[in-house]
Amino acid sequence: MKVINFPLFLFISILHTAGHAHGEKLSLEQIQDLVRVDPKYHNMTQEEKDELLHTLTEYWALKNMSVHATNSAAAHDAQSTLEHVFKILDGLALHTRIYVCLFATHSHVYDSSQPFWYGTDNIMDFGEDVMDLEPSEIICKMEQWACMHGKSKETSLSDMHTGVVMKKKICINFINFEVAIKARYGINLLGWLEGVPFQSPCAITNTEHSTPFAPH
Numbered sequence: 001m002k003v004i005n006f007p008l009f010l011f012i013s014i015l016h017t018a019g020h021a022h023g024e025k026l027s028l029e030q031i032q033d034l035v036r037v038d039p040k041y042h043n044m045t046q047e048e049k050d051e052l053l054h055t056l057t058e059y060w061a062l063k064n065m066s067v068h069a070t071n072s073a074a075a076h077d078a079q080s081t082l083e084h085v086f087k088i089l090d091g092l093a094l095h096t097r098i099y100v101c102l103f104a105t106h107s108h109v110y111d112s113s114q115p116f117w118y119g120t121d122n123i124m125d126f127g128e129d130v131m132d133l134e135p136s137e138i139i140c141k142m143e144q145w146a147c148m149h150g151k152s153k154e155t156s157l158s159d160m161h162t163g164v165v166m167k168k169k170i171c172i173n174f175i176n177f178e179v180a181i182k183a184r185y186g187i188n189l190l191g192w193l194e195g196v197p198f199q200s201p202c203a204i205t206n207t208e209h210s211t212p213f214a215p216h
Helices: 006-017 028-037 046-065 071-096 125-130 135-152 157-164 177-185 207-213
Strands: 101-104 116-119
Touching (some): 071 101, 071 116, 116 135
């Protein structure tokens, strides 16, 4: 039986499932079949494998640094991710008998994410027995603290930019980015659309270049 390279499998999985709803994504067996029948994925050179791994690394780096366009998308991501974590912890507790309690809440009053709490076995009795607080009271206090803490830490985009470059006020240099920004401050560019020249958006006059930025 042919062994499928793991980075290759991840690449195919991302390529054929990105942008699809959960129920529309290809199954594990379907992705394996795609890898087996496509000749371009057979007998890959080491250079091709390295390039593939680099592409995956860039993809995950961009994914981890990206933000959600809407509040509802962020709330859905928080809920689905936490539910996945809860299932993992359930399995871990079953096999190792550990006790785990987890509280999660939003950090801004306008966030639509709902507070969550989770506990294995009877761990939630700990709060009532030791601190005389029910889980609902703990999460309520945590929510209040998080929102107040988040409010006091609100930072403007310009302040964030200043912090990234160690308090040095700099302006983006589109024309000489590689030397003036990347080489000097160690700031890399991720996510700029392929085939579009790196320049100030207000300087883009070519319709062909501005089309990819339009909402779909």
